[in-house]
Amino acid sequence: MRAALIDGYIDEPASLGVPPYISQRVRAIAGILFSRGIDVDYHTIDEVRKKELWGAFNEYDYLILHGGLTTPGHYVGGTPASLSEFEKLLSLNNHPVKIIEGPIVVGYSLKGGRKAREISFGQADVLFSKELELAEYFGIETGKDYYELMNEFYRLGAAIIPQHPGYPDVIIEFDISSGCERQDGFCSFCTESLFYGRFKSRDLKGIVRELEALKTVGVKAVRFGRSANVIAYGYDGKKKLPNPEAVETLFRVTSELLRPEVLHIDNGNPIFIAKHRKDAIKILESIVKYDTPGDTISFGVESFDPVVRQMNGIGGTAEEIIDAIKLVNEIGNVRIDGIPKLLPGINLLYGLPGTTKRTFEIDFAMLKKILEDGLIIKRLNIRQVMVFPDTPLSKQRLPKINRSLFEKHKRTIRSSIDNQMIRRVFPVGAIIRRVIPEFKRGALSFGRPLGTYPILIGTYAPFDRPTDMVVIDHGIRSITAIPLHSNLNSMDIKVLESIPGIGKNRATSILLKRPFTSWKEVESSLGKEVSETLRKIGVIIQEGLT
Incomplete structure (x- = not known):
């Protein structure tokens, strides 16, 4: 027996499952299936969109769609499944038993300021708002202590983590x-x-x-x-x-x-x-x-x-x-x-x-x-x-x-x-470890570290792997950074211009006078008074020169 488990993501008062997070609920679903000897192929809704997998699950015995938002927000790492996307998956996959599971069964809305409306999902075979309801459906006795059951489901469900497209990050x-x-x-x-x-x-x-x-x-x-x-x-x-x-x-x-x-x-x-x-x-x-x-x-x-x-x-x-x-x-x-x-x-x-x-x-x-x-x-x-x-x-x-x-x-x-x-x-000079690249916008690359409410970081230095970054400037809800140990002698002019206190004219001057052997030499070449902010950044850049 095989099941396709589609993670449409959840966001509840005490649980988040939008990438890079993997929720405990979707892992428990996988654990329930594994406990019944059912193989699980796990996909995120973003993966379904990217690879056009809408009708790719007809050969499975079960198609389980999981998701729902009760405290919706703004997301960078992924986009929660919409109602129309769930309906599309249901309509294009006729063979498997189709199961909807998660908060979306209780009510649906992609943003606040409104009532969550109840959805019938007429093309689904069964609807469950809780994991234990799904467990009962698969013949598991649920009269035991709640965590006695969930402990086993969580343990077994860990096996799907390497299937996440963002793994290991x-x-x-x-x-x-x-x-x-x-x-x-x-x-x-x-x-x-x-x-x-x-x-x-x-x-x-x-x-x-x-x-x-x-x-x-x-x-x-x-x-x-x-x-x-x-x-x-x-x-x-x-x-x-x-x-x-x-x-x-x-x-x-x-x-x-x-x-x-x-x-x-x-x-x-x-x-x-x-x-x-x-x-x-x-x-x-x-x-x-x-x-x-x-x-x-x-x-x-x-x-x-x-x-x-x-x-x-x-x-x-x-x-x-x-x-x-x-x-x-x-x-x-x-x-x-x-x-x-x-x-x-x-x-x-x-x-x-x-x-x-x-x-x-x-x-x-x-x-x-x-x-x-x-x-x-x-x-x-x-x-x-x-x-x-x-x-x-x-x-x-x-x-x-x-x-x-x-x-x-x-x-x-x-x-x-x-x-x-x-x-x-995040004061100037602070180091943020393992910033993971997420998207680009023009000449800027953006990323975030793993963690609770991670800060969005923009940099003019392209990066394609987790990178330690140094804070150089602040936006309203994001920061500008450069990679730790950046070398002034090889730094792109756009990166130079982004450093507060350098700007376009000074960046050109630095470009023409390179290479430098110390930050003191850089300060001397800049001529005008150097700001305290730029001096702090200089201490970090010095490490890249030596």
């Missing part, structure tokens, strides 16, 4: 807990409790077995992203106590067993951190001890407006959020190659009940305060709410958002907050 979305640890109610809009129920930590034994399987297939990058709150791993809901020892063990074992080049996290609840401050400090210290530079703990702030927070069951206060941001800055701003180990990220969500013009003003004022207080935010995610069936939000009336006000608000934040934060996170 992929990052594994790793499951450490499911559901939400809150016991005072859930946020009105969130699908985490809807899909995964009450909070449950995954057992260490199952985690170790999957790590061993990942090591076998050559995985070098892991993110603990399949968790609504990584700080709550091991949390005792009855005693309401965090478990610093469990988190320390989790990160230590992962680091020692896998020795990953990238070990990152994703979600953390700032209110949980503020309310369990003493234990949260120990947990954050453990994470910073073992994670790799450029990590982000994403805070689902959603809104600083107390009215919006109260009406949507978000819980906590703006003051508690600021306290959590300060803690992460104090503990996580340890720099390696100039890059902080761990910084907070902020998610802001618009269109929730209670949202008014005042909401935009409150949010901006709080972001401005964070900036003025000298704190650092790794990234700001601004989006509109997507309404899914059966969430509390689906039963409420949503306010109409002034589109022009929303777009103006985003532009203001990008220009006055993001632009300053990116300079604090």
